[in-house]
Amino acid sequence: MLRISLLSMTLLAVSCTDSGDDGDTDAADGSGTGNTVGGVPVDAGELSMWLEAGSYSSWAAESGNHASTGPHGEVRTFFNDEMVASFDAGNTVHPVGSAAVKELYNGSGAEIGWAVMVKVAEGEGANSWYWYLESSDTVTADGEGIPTCENCHVSGTDRVLTPYPLQ
Numbered sequence: 001m002l003r004i005s006l007l008s009m010t011l012l013a014v015s016c017t018d019s020g021d022d023g024d025t026d027a028a029d030g031s032g033t034g035n036t037v038g039g040v041p042v043d044a045g046e047l048s049m050w051l052e053a054g055s056y057s058s059w060a061a062e063s064g065n066h067a068s069t070g071p072h073g074e075v076r077t078f079f080n081d082e083m084v085a086s087f088d089a090g091n092t093v094h095p096v097g098s099a100a101v102k103e104l105y106n107g108s109g110a111e112i113g114w115a116v117m118v119k120v121a122e123g124e125g126a127n128s129w130y131w132y133l134e135s136s137d138t139v140t141a142d143g144e145g146i147p148t149c150e151n152c153h154v155s156g157t158d159r160v161l162t163p164y165p166l167q
């Protein structure tokens with residue numbers, strides 16, 4: 001007969017608490033869709049569309065393209081409000097939701113992709129950042145603690161290497 005499952009509704013409500021103190025996160029496990037942290041999708045398929053739509057274009061940004069001092073070619077970096085506020089506060093560890101998007105350009109000044117980092121767990125540590133790299137429609141990084149990104153970024157301010165204030 002007809003049954004209304006109050007129990008399952010209660011369970012759904014309970015699972016929506018946001019205490020994130022255990023240093024773990026299920027926000028960026030790559031499974032499913034609809035995961036966002038700090039307003040940024042941390043799922044390759046959704047993030048790609050989000051980037052394509054220029055969703056970060058109102059963020060604080062460097063004044064123009066410049067040569068990367070790393071392996072990123074020609075670049076222009078954007079920080080979201082959480083990241084800006086964290087740098088302004090002098091934090092050495094950024095809060096969950098802090099994010100940077102870096103536009104990547106080829107030698108002719110055409111935009112060819114994005115590098116993205118999103119803080120997904122409190123505290124320091126390799127798995128506290130989600131990394132994403134898309135260039136010429138190919139995604140080569142999508143997840144937390146990616147060693148090739150870590151290698152260089154571990155030397156930054158909680159892994160952020162772009163000088164602040166943005167130039």
Ligand code: HEC
Binds near residue numbers: 072161
């Ligand atoms: C060889 C060193 C190196 C490696 C490897 C590297 N980066 Fe970077 N990255 C940099 C440097 C240096 C900057 C500062 C801006 C610039 O000069 O490009 C930077 C900047 C960034 C930024 C802008 C925010 C910030 O930290 O300044 C993002 C996002 C980013 N990198 C993502 C990635 C991702 C994703 C990977 C792995 C796929 C990666 N990077 C691998 C050196 C590196």
